[in-house]
């Protein structure tokens with residue numbers, strides 16, 4: 001009998017989380033899976049469970065939670081020789097990974113979509129000894145976004161990130177960076193660097209223009225110091241999906257990065273605090289097989 005594992009974070013989303021879990025169990029049961037149910041209690045539980053799913057050769061893994069839970073699952077899967085087909089029921093406040101991959105943001109619709117059989121191989125990336133599926137942010141703004149309160153995120157969603165981001169961008173000093181990439185070395189100052197695998201950042205689905213889920217590339221966006229007028233202009237371009245063309249931004253596409261800064265900076269990895277500069281990063285092309293609804 002084929003086996004499925006559900007990794008469920010009861011603290012993600014709102015009160016309906018438990019109800020969604022029951023609905024997902026019903027769908028997987030009707031599909032004929034023997035189900036292993038795992039509930040997270042604390043940080044890194046989802047990583048341990050995902051690794052266990054690989055070791056037990058489970059065929060299908062469903063993660064129910066927000067971007068934090070999904071990042072932990074990716075870290076459990078990434079370096080295993082066998083990896084199950086993976087899908088996500090988004091229960092977070094922002095759900096960048098689900099947005100980017102094309103999984104319905106409405107949990108009930110995402111649960112229905114588990115019945116479909118269309119899979120796609122998607123890229124992830126390695127930063128130091130960690131993995132991510134969506135975005136790394138480097139700069140003072142990165143820690144500020146990680147500090148955005150859960151209450152604020154729940155009330156304001158993407159807007160909370162934008163407000164925190166704008167506050168730091170306006171007040172902040174530049175940092176000197178050296179970035180070695182596949183085509184040379186970039187040296188200069190910036191207030192923020194984003195390295196994205198997908199297009200969605202902080203809920204803004206057109207932030208990283210042209211990034212595809214399996215293009216095999218890291219999209220490095222370097223933001224220069226700028227005044228209020230250019231921040232407003234960039235904000236508009238983020239919404240229109242034309243940020244790449246803005247004078248305040250330099251863009252590098254590469255498969256590998258070595259990043260140094262003139263003082264150590266913590267990175268924000270998929271929305272949570274990650275490692276410190278300097279670091280090495282590389283893309284792992286088409287590394288995860290994901291169930292993705294065809295018409296999304």
Ligand SMILES: Nc1ncnc2c1ncn2[C@@H]1O[C@H](COP(=O)(O)OP(=O)(O)OP(=O)(O)O)[C@@H](O)[C@H]1O
Pocket residue numbers: 009010011012013040041042043044065066067068069070091092093094095096271
């Ligand atoms: N039972 C639990 N109770 C409280 N916290 C938990 C529990 N299980 C896991 N966690 C914590 O929840 C974190 C992940 O939360 P979640 O998946 O909602 O991510 P998020 O980044 O807040 O999502 P989003 O930004 O999309 O809202 C984990 O890193 C872990 O520390």
